[in-house]
Every structure is written in structure tokens, then in C-alpha cells.
Amino acid sequence: MKFIYQTWWKILAVVLVFYTLIAGLLFHVPTLPILHETIRNLYFHVPMWMAMFSVFFISVVFSIMYLNTGKEEYDLASVECVNTGMMFFVLGLVTGMMWAKYTWGEYWSNDPKQNSAAIAFLLYCAYVVLRNSIDEEQKRGKISSIYNIFAFPIMVVLIMVLPRMTDSLHPGNGGNPAFGKMDLDNRMRVVLYPAFIGWALIGVWIASIRYRIRLIEHKKNTIN
């Protein structure tokens, strides 16, 4: 856990995010029909999901560690990762909806990708409800860890696999161009990949701060 107390990666995260903010809005992008300048949303929408996947994945790792060792800190880290991930989930949905308004014509157009993302959000809302329904700390930690591990693969199937099999309007699904070798301009990669790393690090940073606050509260409340 030493990693979260170091400074270098936080500076890196800030630099990368500022770079993508400026470069994402100023650099050249290919001019495509329908998309036009909204293609720049790629730099802000997709990294939200990358950040969400990273913190959710870290949360699953902590859940597994909690189940193996039973240390309370791991459970706290896991739940704070989920809380941070849900914030990025909402940001990803909102940026996607804003983009959809300009390209598909509606904020919510009953698209499979949007619907499964909403279902996956319900899955994690259920996690929060499940946590609050149990009072005993160890039992709560154990059951919510189990549910968290159970929910993660289902979330991946919902967001990544199912929409690909149906006719979604979303890029990358239903034969639409997205990250394929020929589709993505190399000049866009220069901005997109740093954005992935930057936002994922920001997500980890937020989660680590929340975890540290939670840890202080936890230590205050324990009886020695």
C-alpha cells in the first residue's frame, strides 16, 4: 500500500490530464460526416470508462485480498474504489449522453449499449444497498466482497460483450468503426492513450484519498 503515499504518479496524472485537455481541444482531428468536431468527445468519454474499469478492477483485487486475509483495511479500500468507480460511471454515462444528443439526436435512444450500461449501474447500486443492509462489520465485509467479485464479470459482459452482438449505434458495436487499426487516426492516439493513463491514475488517486479518510474514521471508531 506504499504506492498510494507516493507523489510522482499524482504529478504524472495531473500533467497527463492537463495535456489531454489542451491537446484534445486544439489538436487536429479528422473531419468525418455526422461526427465533425464531436469526435473530440472520444478523449473525454472513453477515458471515464477506462478510469471506472481500473478502479472497479482494483476493488475486485482488494475484495479477493479481504476474503483471503480478513483485514478490515482491504474491505474499506474495496468499497471506496467502488464509490469512486460509480462516480466515473455517471460521468461516462453523461458524456456519452451529451455526445448522443448531437450525433444520434436523443440523449437516450434505447440503444443496447446505453441500456446495458444502465443495468450495470443498477448492479453496483445493488452493491451499495447490500452493504447498508448488514450491520455486523465482518459479515458485511465478507458478503459485499463476494457480491463485488460476482458483479464484476457480469458488468464486463454487460458493457463489453452483449452490445457487440446486437445492432448498437455505439462506435465499436454492430460493425461501426472505433478502435480498429484502420479507423483510428494515429494523431488521435497521441492524445487518447495518455488520456487513458491520466484519468485512470486520477481515479486511483481519488479512491486512495477516500480510503485514507475512511481509514482515519475507522481508527477513530475502534475501541482499543
Add this chain to the structure above:
Amino acid sequence: MNLFDQTIHLLKKEILLEWRSKYAFNGVLLYVVSTVFVCYMAFNLNQGFVDSQGYPLVWNVLFWVIILFASVNAIAKSFLQESKGRLLYYYAIAGPHAIILSKIIYNILLMTLLSILALIIYSVFFKNPTVDNLYYCITVLLGSISFSTVFTMISAIASKAGNNGTLMAILSFPVIIPVILLLIRLSKRAMDGLDRGLSTQDIVTLLAINVIVVATSLILFPFLWRD
């Protein structure tokens, strides 16, 4: 005893217990019959419903919604009826994998029987517009298997968290929505008598979801079980 023997023994015990009381089976069967009858009366308040254009669509969706709620009710019982002392006894004689496997298999058997009966009852009340009946039955079987695998694990979690019905619904519905969407699509194709080859991909996805769910249940149940 190895895993296989333990599973078979536990499965026999589940079936024997059910055979003696017939509580879960009769209860859910009555639940299905009453729901179907309520739907029948409610829909027939409007004249000409059967001949209307949307009838096959409603027929299909309504059937799956009835099956969904019936299976939630049937499977929520699977861990609810176990008392604390009995669980402790299982802990002494069998491994956790055998217990969850036997529960899953038992629920699959129960749900298969129930959903086939439900389909027959449903077809009696609502005129069956299906073209490819065999394929529709296969879809129903697939559906009952998927519901059983998902709900068994969820009911195990819910039973540890205070055993309330709200939690069961909240936890299971996000998981079951993709499954039921796939099932409705599959069964609609069977109903319209489309080419069976079209559905191969959906069936493979359904089976893959089942494999994932069973694998995670097998991995996670040993942790869930120890109190």
C-alpha cells in the same frame, strides 16, 4: 466421499425432502396458475385482444415475466428453509462445492418441471401463436437453467444478509435482465418460426453466461458459507 458422491447424496436428500412436503413445487405451481388466470381475466376485459396485431408479442413477453417472478419465488426458498443447525451439520459432512452444486442441480430440475407445466397451463388459457414449438420448448429449458444458476447464488447471498425479499429482487434483477432479454429474443424467433441457425450465437452467449455464473458460484460459495 468425493465431490460427485456428496453431490448426488445431497441432491437425493433435496428431492426426497421436496417429495415429502411438496411445498415449493405446489406453492409455485399455484402461484403460476393464479398469475396466469389473473392475466387471462385482465387481458380479456378488452374484446378482440386475441385477434389484435400485438398479441404474439404480448404472449411471449408475458410468459417470460410470469416465469421470472415464479422462479424468484421458487428459488428464494432454497437457502431460506435451511436452519442454522442443519447448515452446521452439512458443514460437518460435506464440502461447500457439493452443497452449492446440489442446490443448483435441484433448482434446475425443479424449474424445468415448473416452466414446462407453466407453458402448458399458459397455452391452455392463451391461444398459443408459436410456429416452432420444439424450439420454443428448448428456449424455455435454457431459460429455466439460466434462472436457476443465477438465482441460486443470489439467494445464497441474500440469505446471509437477513433473508428479505427486497434484497433478493434488488440483487437478482440487474443480473437477470441480460439473460431475460436474450431469452425473449430467442423465443420470439422460435415463435415466428425463423431459421434456427440465426439463434446459435445467442444460445452460445446464454451458455457462456451460465458457465461464468456457475464458476463464480463455485469459487465464491466456500467464502460465503463459513460464518
